[in-house]
Amino acid sequence: MRKLFHNEEAQAFTLEGITAALLLLIVTYALFESSVVVSPIWSEYGNIQLKQKGYDVLRSLDVHRTSLNQSACPDLSNLSRNSLQYMLVQLNSSDPQPNSEFLNAMNAMLDPSIKKRLEVYWVNQTNNNTIQSLVLINNTPIPDAVGVGRIIVLYPCEITSQSPFNGSVNDTALAVEVRMILWYV
Amino acid sequence: MKNINRKDEILKDERGQVLILFSLIVATLIASLSILHAQNLIAGVESSRAFLSFPKDEVRNLKYIVKLDFGHLDSDAEENLIDQIKLLYAAKGTYVDVERVSSSKYKLVYSNTEVYFSEYLSVQDEEIWLPETGGGGG
Numbered sequence: 001m002r003k004l005f006h007n008e009e010a011q012a013f014t015l016e017g018i019t020a021a022l023l024l025l026i027v028t029y030a031l032f033e034s035s036v037v038v039s040p041i042w043s044e045y046g047n048i049q050l051k052q053k054g055y056d057v058l059r060s061l062d063v064h065r066t067s068l069n070q071s072a073c074p075d076l077s078n079l080s081r082n083s084l085q086y087m088l089v090q091l092n093s094s095d096p097q098p099n100s101e102f103l104n105a106m107n108a109m110l111d112p113s114i115k116k117r118l119e120v121y122w123v124n125q126t127n128n129n130t131i132q133s134l135v136l137i138n139n140t141p142i143p144d145a146v147g148v149g150r151i152i153v154l155y156p157c158e159i160t161s162q163s164p165f166n167g168s169v170n171d172t173a174l175a176v177e178v179r180m181i182l183w184y185v
Numbered sequence: 186m187k188n189i190n191r192k193d194e195i196l197k198d199e200r201g202q203v204l205i206l207f208s209l210i211v212a213t214l215i216a217s218l219s220i221l222h223a224q225n226l227i228a229g230v231e232s233s234r235a236f237l238s239f240p241k242d243e244v245r246n247l248k249y250i251v252k253l254d255f256g257h258l259d260s261d262a263e264e265n266l267i268d269q270i271k272l273l274y275a276a277k278g279t280y281v282d283v284e285r286v287s288s289s290k291y292k293l294v295y296s297n298t299e300v301y302f303s304e305y306l307s308v309q310d311e312e313i314w315l316p317e318t319g320g321g322g323g
Contacts (some may be wrong), residue, residue, distance in 0.1 A: 013204070020208030027212040031219035048237050055242040062246075064253050121276070123269040131276050149277075150246050151270060153254040172262045173254065175269040 047146045047183075050114065054148035054182045057109045058084070061102070062150060084152050084178055088120065091134075093164040098136050110182070115139055117181040124168040134164055145183035152176050238299050243279075251283055251291050251306055260285070 063083035079086045082105035087098045098106075098118065110116065118137035124130050154174045159165045165174055247270070255263050267283050274281040279297040286292050289308040296302070 016202060016204045020204045023205070023208045023212050024215075027215045027219075031215055031222070059242070059245075062249075064249070121273060123272045125265075125269070129272060131272065148242070150242075151250060151273065153250060153266065155257065169265075172265045173258055175250075175266055175273060177273045 047144060050182050050184065051146040051148055053110070053114075054146065054180050055150075057106060058148060058150040058178065058180060060109065061087075061105060062152060084150070085154070085158075088152060088154055088165075088176055088178070089158045089160075089163070091136075091164055092162045093166065094162070096134055096136060096164055113184055114182055115141075115185050116183075117141055117145075119179045119181070121177040121179060122165060122168055122174055126167055126170065132168070141181045142183050145181050147179060147181045149177050149179040152178060235299075240279075240295060240297075240300060240302075244293070244295055244302060244304075247281065247283065247293055247295070248306060251293070252308060255291075255308075 061082065061084045063080045063085065076086065076089065079089065081099060081101040083102070087102040090099050091097075106116075116137055117135070117139045119133055119135050121131055121133045124132050152175075154165065154176055156169065156171045156173065159169070159174060165176065168174060250266075250270070254266070258266065263285070270283070271281055279295065281296075282292075282294040284292045284294070286305065291306045291308070292303065293306055294303045
């Protein structure tokens with residue numbers, strides 16, 4: 001028994017074995033640590049499909065006038081009532097509301113589980129180029145919401161005296177940005 | 186005295202060093218594999234992110250305006266419209282410019298913190314445009 005406790009043979013093996021094990025452990029730990037990609041969190045990553053859906057809806061509702069009859073302008077009969085253009089032309093500054101045909105078309109394309117907020121932005125050139133905005137569908141978005149936008153061009157004759165855009169430009173075309181904020185409920 | 190000799194013997198024993206040598210080889214192998222693995226992960230994440238963040242819909246919208254709306258406008262009205270578009274995009278932190286290079290050629294620039302994109306657009310060149318009638322039904 002006494003001899004067993006004083007036997008120092010193979011101690012070098014043990015030490016070297018421990019060193020080797022430690023070395024492998026450190027490298028394996030480094031492997032797992034390096035596999036974790038630390039990249040800035042992109043808030044819209046998870047909702048990229050919803051964002052694409054929003055762009056597609058705006059694109060579908062942008063029904064361009066293939067022929068513009070300046071003398072018959074605003075040519076509402078030649079403009080699809082589902083379109084963004086019609087919705088913007090018919091806006092009344094006293095109570096700006098999207099027309100029902102436009103809302104129906106938009107709602108048909110978006111799932112009921114998707115909530116939305118609709119805003120329009122434009123530059124008021126007669127007031128020092130300030131950006132003005134109007135909220136057409138007023139819902140409060142959640143932090144995960146995504147925003148999409150599309151610029152629509154309105155011609156001078158389409159901006160009537162009742163229009164909220166009236167007076168923003170002097171007889172020239174107006175760029176109106178329709179911004180839609182979408183989120184799941 | 187006998188004890189000292191024994192310790193000397195242990196310290197001089199070189200038979201176990203092969204263990205360290207092999208573990209070093211294995212460790213180097215694992216380390217190089219881990220670098221390869223991490224590089225692949227980073228490349229995959231970054232390339233998909235770059236692909237998703239490219240503003241293809243905004244660029245198409247601008248091309249659409251140049252193609253379809255500029256035709257209804259004279260050069261002054263065109264300049265005026267470009268200024269408005271610039272301001273609307275500037276409010277979102279993006280620099281956008283459509284510069285008239287020649288009578289039927291424009292240079293489109295789209296630049297923000299993530300993307301720099303520029304393209305020459307020729308109004309006569311039909312191939313770069315989406316459906317001529319504007320599409321979208323109606």
